[in-house]
Amino acid sequence: MKIVVCCKAVPGAVTDVEVAPGGKALQFQSQFQAMNECDEYALEEACALKRAYGGEITALAMGPITTQDILYLALAKGADQALRIDVRVQDPQVASTVLAAALGKMEFDLVLTGTQSRDTLASFVGVAAAARLGLPFAFAVTEVEKDGEQSIKVRKELGGGRFADIRLGLPALLCVQTGIQPLNFVPPGRMLRARAQPIRSLSLTELGLTEEEIVPRGYRYQSVSPPERVGRVRFLEGATPEIAAALLARIRAAL
Amino acid sequence: MPHPMQGDVLVIAEHWKGEPEGVTLQMLTKGRELADSGGVGLAVLVLGHGLDDVVEVLRGKGMDTIWVLDDPALARAGGGVEAHAIAEAVRAIDPGLILIGYSLVGMELAPAIAVGLGVTAMTNCVDVGIEDGAVVVTRPFFDGTQHAKIVLEGKGPPLVALQGGATPTVGLGATEVAVRPVAVDLSAVPARGQVLEVIEEAVSDVDITKAEIIVAVGRGIGGKEKIAVIEELTQALGGLMACSRPLVDLGWLGRERQVGASGKSVAPKVYLACGISGASQHLSGMSDSRLIVAINKDPNAPIFQVAHYGVVGDLLEIVPALTAEARKVAG
Numbered sequence: 260m261k262i263v264v265c266c267k268a269v270p271g272a273v274t275d276v277e278v279a280p281g282g283k284a285l286q287f288q289s290q291f292q293a294m295n296e297c298d299e300y301a302l303e304e305a306c307a308l309k310r311a312y313g314g315e316i317t318a319l320a321m322g323p324i325t326t327q328d329i330l331y332l333a334l335a336k337g338a339d340q341a342l343r344i345d346v347r348v349q350d351p352q353v354a355s356t357v358l359a360a361a362l363g364k365m366e367f368d369l370v371l372t373g374t375q376s377r378d379t380l381a382s383f384v385g386v387a388a389a390a391r392l393g394l395p396f397a398f399a400v401t402e403v404e405k406d407g408e409q410s411i412k413v414r415k416e417l418g419g420g421r422f423a424d425i426r427l428g429l430p431a432l433l434c435v436q437t438g439i440q441p442l443n444f445v446p447p448g449r450m451l452r453a454r455a456q457p458i459r460s461l462s463l464t465e466l467g468l469t470e471e472e473i474v475p476r477g478y479r480y481q482s483v484s485p486p487e488r489v490g491r492v493r494f495l496e497g498a499t500p501e502i503a504a505a506l507l508a509r510i511r512a513a514l
Numbered sequence: 515m516p517h518p519m520q521g522d523v524l525v526i527a528e529h530w531k532g533e534p535e536g537v538t539l540q541m542l543t544k545g546r547e548l549a550d551s552g553g554v555g556l557a558v559l560v561l562g563h564g565l566d567d568v569v570e571v572l573r574g575k576g577m578d579t580i581w582v583l584d585d586p587a588l589a590r591a592g593g594g595v596e597a598h599a600i601a602e603a604v605r606a607i608d609p610g611l612i613l614i615g616y617s618l619v620g621m622e623l624a625p626a627i628a629v630g631l632g633v634t635a636m637t638n639c640v641d642v643g644i645e646d647g648a649v650v651v652t653r654p655f656f657d658g659t660q661h662a663k664i665v666l667e668g669k670g671p672p673l674v675a676l677q678g679g680a681t682p683t684v685g686l687g688a689t690e691v692a693v694r695p696v697a698v699d700l701s702a703v704p705a706r707g708q709v710l711e712v713i714e715e716a717v718s719d720v721d722i723t724k725a726e727i728i729v730a731v732g733r734g735i736g737g738k739e740k741i742a743v744i745e746e747l748t749q750a751l752g753g754l755m756a757c758s759r760p761l762v763d764l765g766w767l768g769r770e771r772q773v774g775a776s777g778k779s780v781a782p783k784v785y786l787a788c789g790i791s792g793a794s795q796h797l798s799g800m801s802d803s804r805l806i807v808a809i810n811k812d813p814n815a816p817i818f819q820v821a822h823y824g825v826v827g828d829l830l831e832i833v834p835a836l837t838a839e840a841r842k843v844a845g
Contacts, residue, residue: 380654381637395594399621420777422713426710478665481665485660495823495825506807507843509822513784
């Protein structure tokens with residue numbers, strides 16, 4: 260089975276968040292980048308499918324050269340090769356356009372990605388890329404198994420304790436739910452070896468896209484700030500025993 | 515330029531066994547408010563096969579029009595076919611704004627509907643309103659530590675996926691409602707996804723939905739072995755222990771204890787959140803609790819947006835102190 264895993268480099272703690280001039284993006288400071296945790300589950304599932312059915316895994320990420328760090332992690336975790344699309348994109352609709360263009364140039368049976376990224380929190384890019392390519396898709400997938408040569412059977416969450424079993428023709432795209440596989444720790448030695456591997460990169464031009472096509476459309480940021488609290492939270496302060504007594508009194512009063 | 519809304523607010527309904535889902539009733543509540551402020555009508559689109567029951571329940575829930583897309587091909591259709599059907603129905607209905615719940619089902623459908631229609635989509639919104647004639651949404655970024663206000667100004671009806679729990683459900687007044695069929699030709703759509711079966715999770719011995727006191731634990735606890743500290747507090751308070759999604763993913767606690775969009779919705783008298791940062795998926799499952807107390811080391815954690823009382827500090831110090839206090843009072 261040829262599997263592509265789309266993983267995103269996301270910022271750690273961000274500061275100085277503001278609307279960028281022009282209102283088309285948010286700008287911020289961040290110390291480091293990490294692999295988006297939801298996508299890490301997609302990578303672990305890809306490794307499990309490879310162990311079960313054989314095949315190869317390509318890790319795919321979008322971003323500047325610093326994005327390579329998460330691709331090295333993907334290689335260390337078991338991806339056979341890594342590909343970086345050399346473009347900075349924040350907007351989920353644009354990201355799905357770029358991703359679809361890249362996937363359109365690749366050969367695969369299955370595309371796996373996570374359900375949400377911790378920065379834009381949109382749950383958008385995976386399914387939108389599938390829709391652009393006309394691929395069958397499923398969201399919040401908790402189990403995947405082969406079901407004949409050209410199809411798979413997946414279980415997906417519907418919420419409220421309901422699940423659906425679905426048969427999908429291949430190639431297909433799945434947004435896997437967190438917890439589908441345990442996350443494995445990568446020993447430093449494997450990480451070092453992964454850093455010796457080459458990572459291919461593709462430019463926008465090589466994808467057949469123009470700068471014009473990656474301009475976010477249809478909206479404008481007006482403002483950004485930490486969320487207003489509903490206004491009711493009262494922080495209890497003081498020595499721990501005092502806090503405990505005050506909390507308990509309020510809990511008892513509510514019963 | 516922002517353009518004034520022309521056309522109805524259209525809610526895409528989710529339903530199960532002849533009943534609309536709770537999130538759909540919330541969308542109708544919000545939809546009514548938007549329709550009134552925009553001076554347009556409120557419509558709902560119901561799709562599937564055998565829809566008489568859900569249409570009956572929806573009557574009198576405040577909308578002006580119920581659009582019914584009933585097609586045998588939708589009985590076991592996968593997400594691709596459903597999204598295609600919705601996009602085509604929306605073209606026929608020609609609304610001014612499309613509203614869908616940001617539920618697991620909505621998360622799957624919204625991107626495909628938006629791509630199918632070529633319209634602007636904003637998902638995971640906590641609020642949507644109309645300002646100076648334009649649709650304006652508020653949505654979280656960066657783990658919910660920031661909220662951005664965004665003005666939608668594209669062509670075509672924008673699609674807004676709104677979090678459950680973002681808006682309360684109010685009893686909607688009965689209105690004169692037109693039930694109208696909408697037909698979409700699905701014969702040419704390749705059905706490359708097919709639902710084989712829908713499974714409902716068996717009822718467990720632990721039913722957190724019935725508890726009066728819930729002590730919920732999140733990833734902030736820092737280790738599986740430390741959950742015992744939370745268990746002791748739960749016992750001392752006479753409540754039930756629940757958790758956020760990451761603990762289930764880690765295999766530390768069972769799914770029957772999970773609160774949130776993919777777990778259970780709860781509204782106990784007391785909800786004590788220990789080391790739970792408060793992702794929107796979690797908040798949507800507990801924000802209706804009568805008293806919410808949160809203990810977290812990060813004062814900016816989103817859980818404090820819904821908490822009544824907060825303690826910023828170390829769980830492993832505060833929780834045992836609270837347990838001791840509860841035992842003292844009980845004893």
